[in-house]
Amino acid sequence: MNSSKAVLSFENAPPFAAPLRFFLTAPLFAVLAGLLVMIEGPALFASRWTPGALAATHLLTVGFMLQVMLGALIQILPVVAGADLPRPLALARAVHVGLSGGGLLLVVGFWFGQPWALEGGGLLLGGTASLFLVAMLFALRGVPSTSPTIRGLKFALLGLAFVVALGLLMALALAEGWALPLPLLADLHAGWGLGGWAGILLAAMAYVVVPMFQLTPAYPVRPSWWFPLAVLVALLGWSCGVVFEQAWLVRLSQLLAAIAGLAFAGLTLRLQAQRRRAKADTTYRYWQLGLSSSIAALLMLAIAALWPAASELPGWTIAFGILIVVGGFLPFIIGMLYKIVPFLAWMHLQNYGATRVMAPPMPKLLPDVEINRQMQAYGVAFVLLLAAVLLPDWLGRLAGLAFAVANGGLAWVLYRAVGRYRQAWLDMTLKLAIKKR
Amino acid sequence: MSHPKTPHVVDARYMEPPGPFEATMEMLDTLKDGEKMLLLLFREPHPLYRVLRQNGHSYETELLPDGTFEILITR
Numbered sequence: 001m002n003s004s005k006a007v008l009s010f011e012n013a014p015p016f017a018a019p020l021r022f023f024l025t026a027p028l029f030a031v032l033a034g035l036l037v038m039i040e041g042p043a044l045f046a047s048r049w050t051p052g053a054l055a056a057t058h059l060l061t062v063g064f065m066l067q068v069m070l071g072a073l074i075q076i077l078p079v080v081a082g083a084d085l086p087r088p089l090a091l092a093r094a095v096h097v098g099l100s101g102g103g104l105l106l107v108v109g110f111w112f113g114q115p116w117a118l119e120g121g122g123l124l125l126g127g128t129a130s131l132f133l134v135a136m137l138f139a140l141r142g143v144p145s146t147s148p149t150i151r152g153l154k155f156a157l158l159g160l161a162f163v164v165a166l167g168l169l170m171a172l173a174l175a176e177g178w179a180l181p182l183p184l185l186a187d188l189h190a191g192w193g194l195g196g197w198a199g200i201l202l203a204a205m206a207y208v209v210v211p212m213f214q215l216t217p218a219y220p221v222r223p224s225w226w227f228p229l230a231v232l233v234a235l236l237g238w239s240c241g242v243v244f245e246q247a248w249l250v251r252l253s254q255l256l257a258a259i260a261g262l263a264f265a266g267l268t269l270r271l272q273a274q275r276r277r278a279k280a281d282t283t284y285r286y287w288q289l290g291l292s293s294s295i296a297a298l299l300m301l302a303i304a305a306l307w308p309a310a311s312e313l314p315g316w317t318i319a320f321g322i323l324i325v326v327g328g329f330l331p332f333i334i335g336m337l338y339k340i341v342p343f344l345a346w347m348h349l350q351n352y353g354a355t356r357v358m359a360p361p362m363p364k365l366l367p368d369v370e371i372n373r374q375m376q377a378y379g380v381a382f383v384l385l386l387a388a389v390l391l392p393d394w395l396g397r398l399a400g401l402a403f404a405v406a407n408g409g410l411a412w413v414l415y416r417a418v419g420r421y422r423q424a425w426l427d428m429t430l431k432l433a434i435k436k437r
Numbered sequence: 438m439s440h441p442k443t444p445h446v447v448d449a450r451y452m453e454p455p456g457p458f459e460a461t462m463e464m465l466d467t468l469k470d471g472e473k474m475l476l477l478l479f480r481e482p483h484p485l486y487r488v489l490r491q492n493g494h495s496y497e498t499e500l501l502p503d504g505t506f507e508i509l510i511t512r
Contacts, residue, residue: 082483147481147500211479211504215451218479218504276451343454 014075014088016348020418021096022071023337027411029063029103030330034381034404036111041400042392048317055111060325062103062125065198068333070095070132072205072340073153080208081150083139091135098128106171115175122171129164133157148224152204155228159196159235163189184242184250195257196235198329200228203264205336213339214284216271223267230260251305258302265291265298282371286335289379293327315389322385326403334378334410341414342366345421349428357431360424366417374413377406442509445474450505458485461510465494468512476508 033056037044040052047053074092077083085091106121108114136157145151166189173180207219234257241249269291272284300320304311311317342362349359384399440446447464449457457478464474476482481498489496489510496510 079483080481082481082486146498147506149481207504208480211450212454215453218450220504221500221502224504 013078013347014085014092016344016421018089018092019071019075019344020341021092022067022074022099023341024411024414024418025096025100026064026067026071027407027414029059029067030407031404031411032063032107033059034400034402034407037385037400037403038397039400040396042396044400045315045318045389045392045396048321051111051113053318055107057321057325058103058106058110060330061193062099062106065325065329065333067096067099067103068337069198069201070099072336073136073201075340075344076205077136077139080205081140081143081153083143085135085139091132095128095132098124098131102128109171109175118171119175122168122175126164126168129160133161147207148219148221148228149204149207151225152200152207152228155232156197156201156204158232159192159198159200162235162239163193163197166192181242188238188242191235191238191254191257194324194329195231195261199261199264200231202329202332203227206264206268209336209339210268210271210287213336214272214287215276217274219267219271223263227260227264231257234260251308255302255305258298258305261298262295262302265295282368282375283335283339285375286331286338289382290328290331290335293323293331293382294329297323297328319386319389322382322389326385327382331378334375337410337414338366338371341417345417345424349421349424352425353428353432356435357428359428360420365420365424366413370413370416374406374409377402377409381406440475442507443473443475445472446477447474448477450477450479457482458488461485462488465510465512470512473509473511476510478506478508479504481506482508 036052036056036059040050040056044050044052044056048057071092074085074088074095077085102121102124104121105117105124109116109118109121140154140157143150145154166185170180170182170185170189172178173182203224207224210216211218234253237253237256238250241247241251241253268287272287272291275284277284297320300310300316300323304316342365345365346359346362353359381399381402384395384402388395388399445464445468447457447460449460452460457476461474461476468474476485485508486496494510494512496508499507499509501507
């Protein structure tokens, strides 16, 4: 076979429908979170333990973050690890239904104080995550950790197992009235979720996507190997501190996790400063927002570890949550969606047209002007949410509305891109039929 | 660009996909059987590995401290 005639092998790439269902559902959960904030208003900003705050948090972490992360992993596993998932479309369908249904049940359980919904949501999410983890373990069996990305991915899956197990335990404890130290466990659950799962996964993917999409130098090897390990060690220390009731170990571990996160964010900023792409595109700007906001949140974590009374200050924990989730993880994820969705659409069209009919270029599938406008709306919503921590009576409902609008904008932009993809598919079908004659 | 391992080098470290794949395939076409080429990249190209294996080419990968993957491909 002539090498130049070879094309990138697509038979192992999952169909577009596999990841797309996750990407199109996630913004709807974020819209619901915004509407919930709008309905609850100032009451939601009073404490992290209010039903509304718990429901909104899980709409974002489970409904948005987990949704996109699992969908993206189903797509990206063959590319970053050379591992093939068995029956990716069937897995995607099952995980998508379980995640969406479980997430909604959990939110109903929190908001309306319904034990059956908490229990059902926890069990459904636990079962769905278990199915996903088994499929991942099956695909990754025998795959050596030849890159920091593959090892980071394996560590992140361990983090996912911990966060889901802790979440299920707490959902059952709340529903059944078990006597557990829920505030301590909730902090640990958040630590495993945001650090051990989302944080390590983000870093493992950043090692690949930041140099590839933003044309920066690579992440140096030594810190790339060390970052996931440092976060994992910190979370294991934190867990031991909770189990053996050693408050000093919990604080020391939180400090270590914060330092590791700050080092990763600082390194990423340094690499971005050396990028070769002159134009600052939307993904780059979203990542700049994500890095800045994460750094602020991690500094708060470090301060609270050194001076625990800080976390008792009014609005401290709510502000931390907004900074790390709304200002940190969501911008990272949306920034990546704006690269992944047009690339996948283009790749599937290109593969469909083979060499006979060309696919439309990526900017035609997802125009810059649309995503720039959405980013501006998101930036306004983020600032309003932060300001609402200080002025909940004045800004609480407005911030919720702004967040719902910004995420409605994200949904609109992505649905439009899929519409253009479908239209391009029809056009190409017509052109291929004409060429065959 | 040359390299101690081989004079045939594709430096794809600042190329966007699918540039590295296309440049590698084009260079492989210019080589004789048994000749080697080197691909420099900031990520491990698993989809390329698959195509190389399908086409009967062998490869060895080394990860350098600066994060560069050196992939030595034998046609």
